[in-house]
Amino acid sequence: MTDATAFVPGHVTGFFTVNRDEDPTKAGSRGAGVTLADGVTVRLEPGDGVELNGETCDLEAVARVLDALRSTAHVVVETDLPLSAGFGVSGAAALGTALAADAVFDHGLSENELVTVAHGADIQAETGLGDVVAQARGGFPVRLEPGAPAHGVLDGIPATREVEYLARGQLGTEEVISGDTDAITEAGRQALSALVAEPTLETFMHASREFARETGLLTPEVRETVQAVAEAGGEASMAMLGESVFALDTGLSDAGYDAERCAVSLAGAHLR
């Protein structure tokens, strides 16, 4: 086999709903977020096992993608994004694996088919609900309907901006999305309804903050940081699902934080 490398942008969700379904191509979430030029590279080499930033690692979503594509490879995942902190690294690793495996093994699948495989793997591993479809698209993705391409419907907020982010701790996606999610889904539905009425960044940030407060997902540390950004005249909210903050422009550094800065990803996931 030859090598292949894919790049997948990071993805931060501002608000979301939980849409369960026995069919993983129909399961997922509505919501909205931002894709980051900081992302994940995935390289497939001969061998087996998964390596994340140089260490052997168990990434269930990646294993599920290889299994679905009946492929065996050594998967090298590299990222500067914070782990388990709401940046969609799991979904990115799954999608990058699907793209690279298609190239290496000549599976001859379309982009929608590869996104479907990776989305299903992320759902079944309970590591993400809507990262994969957003990461395949780029920009500021709005998930109007949940699910893989055959069922999901995407739109976008027309904007190009710099963003900043800061991880303050870890939060497991699985614990939240496997519990009672009715209140989350109701708050997510209201946030999406406000954003659809006026799909601007201002509405997105405002709706995201409301969602974080109403669902009780906002942690004290994140609340303090978001408030500090607002007091410095900026716009920030919580990265779902992680104990992390994201802000427009230089919102975090203006408030005195030592944050990472990057552009919104104009491109979706792609082979290199």
Add this chain to the structure above:
Amino acid sequence: MTDATAFVPGHVTGFFTVNRDEDPTKAGSRGAGVTLADGVTVRLEPGDGVELNGETCDLEAVARVLDALRSTAHVVVETDLPLSAGFGVSGAAALGTALAADAVFDHGLSENELVTVAHGADIQAETGLGDVVAQARGGFPVRLEPGAPAHGVLDGIPATREVEYLARGQLGTEEVISGDTDAITEAGRQALSALVAEPTLETFMHASREFARETGLLTPEVRETVQAVAEAGGEASMAMLGESVFALDTGLSDAGYDAERCAVSLAGAHLR
């Protein structure tokens, strides 16, 4: 008003169908093509009138977009792409105008809504059938169902490649798509069916050449160039609708032509 600038990739269609409908959001085409990192920038300034590469110009699709958005502006369109040669400059100008107008006038529309306005304008001006939805997406877009986002369905060929192109003459989109298009649509349907069965670049190029031959759209000059590329071991076909040739990698220069080279556009249309 403040200024705003949008960038829209060029788009070459390899094959297509003609799907007429009284509703311009349902009209369009099925088919497949490649978006180019060489594209069109559109800047909106105070004033009125349209300027293309420094000269006053009548671009009906641009006028229709401004009209639909009830906006008045001086539209400055700049591109290095060949004009009336199958590179989707008209659709790009329309889509760039929609994105920039939304930013300048705070219309608060979503990306799908702006794509819909530009698609409708390109259809009604009879300058394009599927360029706008492809240019909004980037990559190698496959148009599975015709129309604007509410009706159209897109997929993509998972590949990242360099391409070359060469304009050999001009060809009017309007004359071809306003005539009898049954044979074109039947050939386009067959080409799409082959590509869906195996969505690879090899199938795309092969299906595009078959389409160009079967429809009789292939001109003697283009045929000669495509053959010369094949004899040099490359892959080329005709850019629909223009008297132009596009090739994978360095296919045209390997065959001795002085062609433009650029990457496939990873990003879709976006504000700058």
